[in-house]
Amino acid sequence: MSAAPHLESPVAAAAPALAGRRAPRLFRIGPGIALPVHPRALIWSGIVLVGLIVAAVLTLSMGKLGIAPQSLPAALFDPPRGAAGFTLTTLRGPRLLVAIGVGAALGISGALFQIVTRNPLGSPDVIGLGAGAGAGVAICGLLWPGVLPTPAGALLGAMLAITIVYLSTGRGFAAPARIIIAGIGVSAMAHAVTQYVVSVKLRDEASQLAGYLAGSINSVGWGAVGIIAITLALCLPAAWALSPSLNQIALGDSLAHSLGIRVTATRTAAIIVAVVAAAGAVTVAGPISFVALTAPQIAQRLTRSPALSLGLSALLGALILVVADLLAQQAPWARGLPVGILTAGVGGIYLGALLIREWRKGRL
Amino acid sequence: MTQLSPTHAAARVSRSGRARVRTLGSRTLILIALLLLLLVLSALSLVAGSRVTSVSEVWQALSGTGNPHLQLVVTERIPRTIIGAVVGASLAVAGVIVQGITRNPLGDPGLLGVSVGASAAVVTATAITGTAIGAGTVWVALAGALATVVLVVLVAGRPTAGGIVPLLLAGAVVSAVLGTYIQAMILTRPAVFDSFRFWVIGSLSGRRLETLAEVAPALILGLVLALILASGLNALALGDDMAHSLGVSVPRVRAGGLLAAALLCAGATALVGPIAFIGLAVPHIVRALVGTDHRWQIPAAILLGASVLIAADIVGRIIARPGELMVGVVTAFVGAPFLLIAVRAGRAVRG
Numbered sequence: 001m002s003a004a005p006h007l008e009s010p011v012a013a014a015a016p017a018l019a020g021r022r023a024p025r026l027f028r029i030g031p032g033i034a035l036p037v038h039p040r041a042l043i044w045s046g047i048v049l050v051g052l053i054v055a056a057v058l059t060l061s062m063g064k065l066g067i068a069p070q071s072l073p074a075a076l077f078d079p080p081r082g083a084a085g086f087t088l089t090t091l092r093g094p095r096l097l098v099a100i101g102v103g104a105a106l107g108i109s110g111a112l113f114q115i116v117t118r119n120p121l122g123s124p125d126v127i128g129l130g131a132g133a134g135a136g137v138a139i140c141g142l143l144w145p146g147v148l149p150t151p152a153g154a155l156l157g158a159m160l161a162i163t164i165v166y167l168s169t170g171r172g173f174a175a176p177a178r179i180i181i182a183g184i185g186v187s188a189m190a191h192a193v194t195q196y197v198v199s200v201k202l203r204d205e206a207s208q209l210a211g212y213l214a215g216s217i218n219s220v221g222w223g224a225v226g227i228i229a230i231t232l233a234l235c236l237p238a239a240w241a242l243s244p245s246l247n248q249i250a251l252g253d254s255l256a257h258s259l260g261i262r263v264t265a266t267r268t269a270a271i272i273v274a275v276v277a278a279a280g281a282v283t284v285a286g287p288i289s290f291v292a293l294t295a296p297q298i299a300q301r302l303t304r305s306p307a308l309s310l311g312l313s314a315l316l317g318a319l320i321l322v323v324a325d326l327l328a329q330q331a332p333w334a335r336g337l338p339v340g341i342l343t344a345g346v347g348g349i350y351l352g353a354l355l356i357r358e359w360r361k362g363r364l
Numbered sequence: 365m366t367q368l369s370p371t372h373a374a375a376r377v378s379r380s381g382r383a384r385v386r387t388l389g390s391r392t393l394i395l396i397a398l399l400l401l402l403l404v405l406s407a408l409s410l411v412a413g414s415r416v417t418s419v420s421e422v423w424q425a426l427s428g429t430g431n432p433h434l435q436l437v438v439t440e441r442i443p444r445t446i447i448g449a450v451v452g453a454s455l456a457v458a459g460v461i462v463q464g465i466t467r468n469p470l471g472d473p474g475l476l477g478v479s480v481g482a483s484a485a486v487v488t489a490t491a492i493t494g495t496a497i498g499a500g501t502v503w504v505a506l507a508g509a510l511a512t513v514v515l516v517v518l519v520a521g522r523p524t525a526g527g528i529v530p531l532l533l534a535g536a537v538v539s540a541v542l543g544t545y546i547q548a549m550i551l552t553r554p555a556v557f558d559s560f561r562f563w564v565i566g567s568l569s570g571r572r573l574e575t576l577a578e579v580a581p582a583l584i585l586g587l588v589l590a591l592i593l594a595s596g597l598n599a600l601a602l603g604d605d606m607a608h609s610l611g612v613s614v615p616r617v618r619a620g621g622l623l624a625a626a627l628l629c630a631g632a633t634a635l636v637g638p639i640a641f642i643g644l645a646v647p648h649i650v651r652a653l654v655g656t657d658h659r660w661q662i663p664a665a666i667l668l669g670a671s672v673l674i675a676a677d678i679v680g681r682i683i684a685r686p687g688e689l690m691v692g693v694v695t696a697f698v699g700a701p702f703l704l705i706a707v708r709a710g711r712a713v714r715g
Contacts, residue, residue: 168704177529178707181470184536185703188641192697195565199693200684214547289540333552341548348541352519355533 041303041312048315052100055322059096060088062330090221092329098220098284099325099339100318101228103291105281107317108239110292111299111310112274115246116267117173120300120354123293124158124278125347127179128186130289132161133282134215135190138197151227154279161186162275215288215340217325224284231280238273239310246270288340290347291317297354391654398653398667402449405674409445410438413681444568447576448677448691449670451568451636452646454583454628456669457590459643460650460661461628464597465621466531469648469706473629474640476535477542481512482633483563484542487549502579502634509630512538513622566637566692568677579631586627593620594658601656639673639692641699646672648702672698 057069065087067075079085110123124130136157141150148156168182169175194213217224245266248256253263278292295317299309324342327334334342410422421431425438455474462471473479485508486501516538520530546564596617599607604614632639646669647661653668654660673691676698680689 164704168708170708177533180536181529181532182704182707184475184532185700185707188696188700188703192693192700195693196684196689196697199687199689214544334548335552337548337551341544341551344544345541345548348537348544352534352537352541355530355537356519 038303038309041309044299044302045312045315048312048319052315052319052322055319055326056096056100059099059322059326059329060092062326066092094220094222094225095217095325096322097225098217098228099321101225101232102217102281102285102288103295103318103321104314105228105231105235105277105317106288106292106321107295107299107313107315108235108310109274109277109281110294110317111296111313112239112242112246112270112277113292114296115250116270116274117179118250119179120297121180121293121351122173123296124274125287125289125292126351127165127183128161128190129158129275129278130215130282130287130292131187131190131194133158133279134213134287135193135197136160136279137283137286138194142201143197151280151283154283155276157190158275158279158282161190162271213286214338214344215282215286216338217285218328218336218338220284228280228284231277231283235273235277235280236314238269239277242266242270242273243310286338286340288321289344290351291320291343293354294347294350295320297350391660394653395660395663395667398664398671402667402671402674405671405678406445406449409448409674409678410441412678413437413441443573443576444571444677445674446573447571447635448568448674450576450583451566451632451639452642452669452671452673453666454586454632454669455639455642456646456650456665456672457587457662458625458628458632459647459669460658460665461590461593461597461621461625462643463647464600464658465618467601469709470529470532470644470703472641472644473625474638474643475532475539475703477512477516477538478509478626478629479566479633479638479640480539480542480546481515482506482509482630483638484508484546485511486634487546487563491549491553501575502582502631505634506582506627506630509626509633510623512542513626563637565690566633566639566695567690568636569688569690571636575635579634582627582631582634586624586631589620589624589627590662593617593624594662597621597658598656601658637690637692639695641695641702642669642673644706645695645699645702648706 057072060072061067061069065084067080067084067088075085075088079089106124109129113122113124113127113129114120116122133154134157136153136155137150139157140148140153164186165179165182166172168185169178171178173179191213198213245256245261248259248261249263249266256263281288296309296313298316299312303309303312320343321339324346325339327342328337328339329335407419411419421434422438425431425435428435458473458478459471462473462476463469465471482505485504488508489500489504516531516534519534519538543564550564596607596612599610599612600614600617602610607614607617629643646665650661650664650668654664673695676694677691680691680694683689
């Protein structure tokens with residue numbers, strides 16, 4: 001009596017998840033290689049990609065200094081001279097690339113965290129990771145410049161934040177409600193550190209200040225593009241390599257274990273990749289909130305699959321940030337606002353709805 | 365008899381069963397010690413700052429002799445010390461009440477979004493009228509605070525079902541959204557809000573005693589209500605059913621407590637802007653000092669809350685010289701660990 005349910009429980013728990021999940025079709029290359037393809041995820045990725053391209057073209061072509069869409073392809077290879085060319089190559093071009101890169105990095109980071117904590121709320125901005133990385137950036141960039149490069153500071157801050165959250169819950173990542181409340185506390189402390197640094201060093205520079213506090217890509221250059229490109233070059237392949245094992249873990253630890261997955265090692269590796277991705281994004285753009293929370297959620301809803309859709313999540317993150325930045329550049333009511341304020345407003349409302357739903361289902 | 369028994373029972377069930385009944389004498393001693401602490405910190409607050417003045421210089425300035433420039437500095441520090449004490453006391457009492465009515469050590473009106481709600485209302489009113497709204501500020505803040513309480517309760521759903529966690533989560537979300545709104549308003553209308561940065565994070569700098577006089581009615585009303593409710597809160601600590609059988613109207617105590625907390629919190633926010641974590645941290649310390657009887661907790665919270673806020677303000681003035689750090693930042697850094705401790709200690713959060 002006591003042994004039988006114990007053996008059956010992981011399979012029983014996994015059954016509904018398996019039933020709700022469409023089996024991937026296999027795409028065969030020659031006799032030896034077969035890649036799993038989820039048709040739904042692929043179709044949605046295509047749609048989001050088209051949306052991303054449209055938003056990117058709009059970003060480059062709207063306004064007085066934009067370049068008309070029909071002449072854009074030529075202008076990309078041979079930038080025109082004068083104000084329009086300057087706008088393309090030094091203002092809007094890098095800004096657009098940073099928006100895409102940061103959005104993608106946040107999307108990946110959020111997806112990995114949510115799969116590891118098995119909870120839609122276990123996202124880097126909810127658990128204080130973004131705020132911690134922001135404090136690290138503020139300390140390394142402003143308080144003691146030159147001691148450590150800012151990306152290292154972001155990484156250290158993020159790791160410190162997640163360690164404090166992990167220790168404060170008393171049960172690791174197994175208690176979502178505690179993670180979130182501990183995250184509120186850690187975020188508050190990290191924000192206080194950032195505020196301190198900013199008020200000591202940047203008393204009168206309001207726009208730069210907003211970048212450190214809310215996240216902004218208003219004045220990024222090609223250096224920022226380089227940092228986020230390196231981050232993605234590290235994190236995308238790593239996340240892709242981890243995703244099959246993570247999808248097994250999503251079905252339950254014991255089932256994954258019996259399928260030969262090294263659960264703890266995979267989970268630790270996923271957290272490291274997620275922390276690096278989030279830290280890279282924060283280094284470049286500051287603590288932009290709620291993109292990492294919403295992108296994987298929307299991806300999961302679109303594919304109707306409990307499995308991780310990393311690619312779609314990254315694309316959605318990029319789309320959200322590019323659209324938010326387009327609003328910050330062109331919408332009259334939002335002009336000049338740091339993009340982090342827009343994402344925080346919209347994402348905060350989404351988080352509210354999500355919290356209520358999760359709580360009522362008793363999953364917190 | 366009905367007045368006494370809940371107190372003793374509450375004292376007995378405190379702290380994981382360790383019996384801890386405080387005697388009258390030891391509690392009085394603790395209150396006297398807290399009063400001394402407050403006096404020492406208030407004196408320090410006149411001395412410390414970006415320019416440290418010696419005690420004799422302060423004394424000269426207060427008695428009207430000595431360097432006129434110094435006199436200005438010291439007279440500038442008097443109102444901020446008084447206002448700091450009033451705000452700290454109000455927030456701490458509000459915290460004691462909210463933790464009492466929710467029976468949860470995580471209850472803090474600041475964490476529930478009340479302060480940010482009050483701040484958002486004031487910012488909206490200021491943006492509409494285009495100028496500072498003066499004497500009406502506190503009532504606008506109060507309306508905002510109450511509206512936020514209603515909103516948070518609505519977002520959280522039935523509060524009885526899940527204890528305080530849904531309220532806390534809803535409060536965090538509402539604070540995040542309203543905080544964003546405040547920042548966006550201030551950033552897009554720099555002309556209107558140039559001198560109103562403290563609506564984002566509370567600060568004691570540049571606040572005047574006239575504002576305190578405008579806010580005083582709300583604060584006094586809230587404090588009186590809190591003192592009236594103290595014994596009701598003691599009964600509530602034993603559980604709704606027990607409180608009901610002791611003749612306490614549970615809904616009335618809850619509603620009255622919420623109103624008192626909103627009044628205190630709105631008044632404090634109208635004075636200095638939103639400050640979180642005082643209402644969380646101070647009641648924790650107070651419980652450890654004087655036990656669970658709310659009739660002792662409230663006076664202790666008044667003294668300790670005032671001391672903590674003045675201390676935080678002194679720290680903020682010293683560590684960010686020649687500028688100063690907003691007091692809300694210091695209290696967040698000092699107070700947030702209490703949130704982590706409460707989470708780790710367990711009982712407050714299920715799951």
